[in-house]
Amino acid sequence: MLHVSGMRNIPPKYIFGATERLRLWRDPDRNAALKRLVIFLLALLAFCVAIFEIWVAMARPSAPRDRVIAPVSLSGSPVRLVAFGSSLTWSNPWPDELAWELSSCLGLPVEVVRVARNGAGSSWGMEAVDQVLAAKPDLVLMEFAINDADVLDGVSLHRSRTQHAALIERLTTTVPSGHVVLMTMNPVGGIHLVLRPFLPRYYALQVGLADSHDTALADLYADWLALPMSQRRFADGLHPAPEDTARVVVPGLVRRIAEAAGRDCPPNPELTGRPRPDTR
Numbered sequence: 001m002l003h004v005s006g007m008r009n010i011p012p013k014y015i016f017g018a019t020e021r022l023r024l025w026r027d028p029d030r031n032a033a034l035k036r037l038v039i040f041l042l043a044l045l046a047f048c049v050a051i052f053e054i055w056v057a058m059a060r061p062s063a064p065r066d067r068v069i070a071p072v073s074l075s076g077s078p079v080r081l082v083a084f085g086s087s088l089t090w091s092n093p094w095p096d097e098l099a100w101e102l103s104s105c106l107g108l109p110v111e112v113v114r115v116a117r118n119g120a121g122s123s124w125g126m127e128a129v130d131q132v133l134a135a136k137p138d139l140v141l142m143e144f145a146i147n148d149a150d151v152l153d154g155v156s157l158h159r160s161r162t163q164h165a166a167l168i169e170r171l172t173t174t175v176p177s178g179h180v181v182l183m184t185m186n187p188v189g190g191i192h193l194v195l196r197p198f199l200p201r202y203y204a205l206q207v208g209l210a211d212s213h214d215t216a217l218a219d220l221y222a223d224w225l226a227l228p229m230s231q232r233r234f235a236d237g238l239h240p241a242p243e244d245t246a247r248v249v250v251p252g253l254v255r256r257i258a259e260a261a262g263r264d265c266p267p268n269p270e271l272t273g274r275p276r277p278d279t280r
Helices: 012-025 028-057 094-106 122-134 157-171 191-195 199-213 220-225 242-247 249-260
Strands: 002-004 007-010 079-085 110-116 139-143 180-184 216-219
Touching: 079 094, 079 122, 094 110, 094 242, 094 249, 110 122, 122 157, 139 157, 157 180, 157 199, 180 199, 180 220, 199 216, 216 220, 216 249, 220 249, 242 249
Parallel strands: 079 110, 079 139, 139 180, 180 216
Antiparallel strands: 002 007
């Protein structure tokens, strides 16, 4: 045994083993190999990040990818819409403002019923779809991609596609497919960019679903991206303020629905400044 001040009975093999490891650590050939490995791993990481960015960027539209809403008859009164979705629908006044604007434009009563919930995705939609059918809507406006894309609480792209397809099939037992309107919604920022890194892909999924199931599509995401970056920042990074949706969502939907009804409804420049209807 080797006796060293402050250390008692240290076996020599540990002393010599530590010395050998130190010698190897200081070996220039070993250090060069480690540096090459680190550089390779960093390059591989950068390559993967670049591929990921390209893959996501390919899903960002340069122009709206709409599929038009089938012609809407105005013979019935009131015209009833169901807004079916997440907190983007539940906690924002845009459904009420949409009813107000459409009623003014079309010249007849318009009712927008909300079937929505905070945190809802297409999994919840599967449970709530009967509430939509019970309302006997003329049009269904559906958005669940925002929460399906959440990496913590959402679902995979494959499952989102499967569940949206099932929702479309259920809705079209009563509502014509051209009156089921899939919606892409706003971009996100802050921590929600981390929580929803594939959101553009989930929005692109809506485009594919509309094509394959012959539904309508309101690509509001493209409308948002057409705005300057300064107008796409939201306080919590996820939920647009009422004045934001009044600038994008309401006029975007009014224009698309009015075209299906054979009407021309120009945007109301006073929408963001006047008192809003009572909301939930």
